[in-house]
Amino acid sequence: MDTMDDSTPLASQLVNENMRRERLKGRGLPKPDNTRYFTISNQKGGVGKTTTTVNVAAALAQAGLNVLVVDIDPQGNASTALGIEHHSEIDSIYDVLINDLPLQDVVAPCPDLEHLVVAPATIDLAGAEIELVSLVAREQRLRRALDQYSKYRDDQGMERLDYVFIDCPPSLGLLTVNAFVAAREVLIPIQCEYYALEGLSQLLKNIEMIQKHLNADLVVSTILLTMYDGRTNLAAQVAQEVRDHFPHEVLEAVIPRSVRISEAPSYQQSVITYDRSSTGALSYMEASTEIADRGVAEK
Secondary structure, eight states: OOOOOTTSHHHHHHHHHHHHHHHHTTOOOOOOSSOEEEEEOOSSTTSSHHHHHHHHHHHHHHTTOOEEEEEOOTTOHHHHHTTOOOSTTSOOHHHHHHHOOOGGGTOEEOTTOTTEEEEOOOGGGGGHHHHHTTSTTTTSHHHHHHHHHHHHHHHTTOOOOSEEEEEOOSSOSHHHHHHHHHOSEEEEEEESSTTTTTTHHHHHHHHHHHHHHTOTTOEEEEEEEEEEOTTOHHHHHHHHHHHHHOTTTEEEEEEEOOHHHHHGGGGTSOHHHHOTTSHHHHHHHHHHHHHHHHOSOOO
16 A cells, blocks of 8 residues: 555554654643633633633543642533533532532533543533622632632642633633632633634633722633644634734644544543544644643742
């Protein structure tokens, strides 16, 4: 059989992917000195927030790091993608925020990944924005719950969490404010489309307000380019524009448009466990490795 000419686009892609896999092969990821708290946010919908939350968390957990995903999106898509039950009879993050239920009574282990636990969302969260308004310390409730859960794990002799990822709804209401107050880092997924930077300035202004009034430690540490289509000039132009605006925050790893990434949630899995050999899984493993290697960005 003739050897494939590596000058063809398909062969070139395969060679590139094999080289990338070789770089990751056998690599262990460093444990952070302290738990890293991320909120994944972008008020623009459809940019890959939940997909990024689920797959970055899965990649880090698969590498042996202890990860918690907190789903505070009423749609509960992160819970679905990680195989966690989240119907209305289940205790969820709603009960933690509104009824002061301890987080340890809510978290459930991901069936596919030993080191990943999830605090699920239920549809009850849809009304939580209104209910939070009248509660004491309404912006601090998630942070307090996470601090108490960390103490609980320590008291029980459990391993410390290495990463906490909070999946936000596509809005800037009280649920997202709780996420910003609880986090130390913001990860912003940006779609490689024409409107990529639209609304981002408003998001950054809101983050500045949180920094000023509620959480001085919050920093936009990571920006991830998603839904990249290498066949179009537009995607390359958008990617370059984002890199020009945020030279230190943008990861080198780029997430492509991928059928496997889209399929995985329908099997209640991350793409990491659904098809580890796929291009999408490779890209998220690269992004996770970069996040782990970078550590907390300088303010």
